[in-house]
Amino acid sequence: MLTSFLPPLAKNLTEPASIALAQSIECQDILTPLCSQAIATAYVHQGSGGTPILLLHGFDSSVFEFRRLLPLLTAQSETWAVDLLGFGFTNRTAGHPFSPTAIKTHLYSFWKTLINQPVILVGASMGGAAAIDFTLAYPECVQKLVLIDSAGFRSGPALSKFLVTPIAHLAAGILRSPKVRDRISRTAYYDPTFASPDAQLCAALHLEVPGWREALAAFTQSGGYGSFSNKIAHIQQQTLILWGEADKILGTKDATQFHQAIANSKLVWIPECGHVPHLEKPQLTAQYILEFGQVKSGQI
Secondary structure (H helix, E strand, O other), rough: OOOOOOOOHHHHHHHHHHHHHHHOOEEEEEEEEOOEEEEEEEEEOOOOOOEEEEEEEEOOOOOOHHHOOOHHHHHOOOOEOOOOOOOOOOOOOOOOOOOOOHHHHHHHHHHHHHHHHOOEEEEEEEHHHHHHHOOOOHHHEEEEEEEEOOOOOOOHHHHHHHOOOOHHEEEHOOOOHHHHHHHHHHHHHOHHHHOOOHHHHHHHHHHHHHOOOHHHHHHHOOOOOOOOOHHHHHOOOOEEEEEEOOOOOOOOHHHHHHHOOOOOOOEEEEEOOOOOOHHOOOOHHHHHHHHHOOOOOOOO
16 A cells, blocks of 8 residues: 555556555654754665665655665665655645755754664765765764765855745746656666656656645755865765766766765776666665675775
């Protein structure tokens, strides 16, 4: 049975991994310092044993991004995936701040409430920037860090924070266009056949959540995630950098820069893969993450 708070369109999912994830999403009210009202937060929690793994999705995405990776990880380790504040199926109550600072605060409250032990933090694309930000702010929460084709080394468009609200809403609305989303999806893959109708539906379900446009516009106006290039060297945790050799979204230059900036890091290239190894090469991605989880301190 599908989770009740998912949009009715979820009944059209066809890939077994998509259907299984749709049946696994839970929702928990999380109290945060951001407001007096608890935030209904969407997440998936499966598996047991080992150091918990926490997965953070990319921009304008949701936990569905991990539909193929998550079951491979949960076979050997307790694994969590959460919809960041302002994204996915987590509640977007009007008046909440939607910014990197708010995301970090909400994520810490989620971690404290439901996990409350050091994790292997995995961030993909924008989720990598969120993971870096969280690791720098709360190093005690993160045992190891995994960056998958991560944002965070370069700043986004500087003018985005100066967009007036109507223009920010218009820019967000463009992302609702099926043609735009299809083009972005095909660009993200090395093999564009991965951009199937089911994949398109997984990437668009959260657009039906109330407040999607408003939250995305507010996040854009906040300036989004800038560059952490002057802070990345402060990361002390062992870090695994996974990068698709054919990433056409961020390119490949940042992979080497992350590796050079983080002293205790290892860079692994994923062959014949674009921006989303966790979707295009989930078995190989899971293998690297699980092996990394077993590496002892100083052996990376």
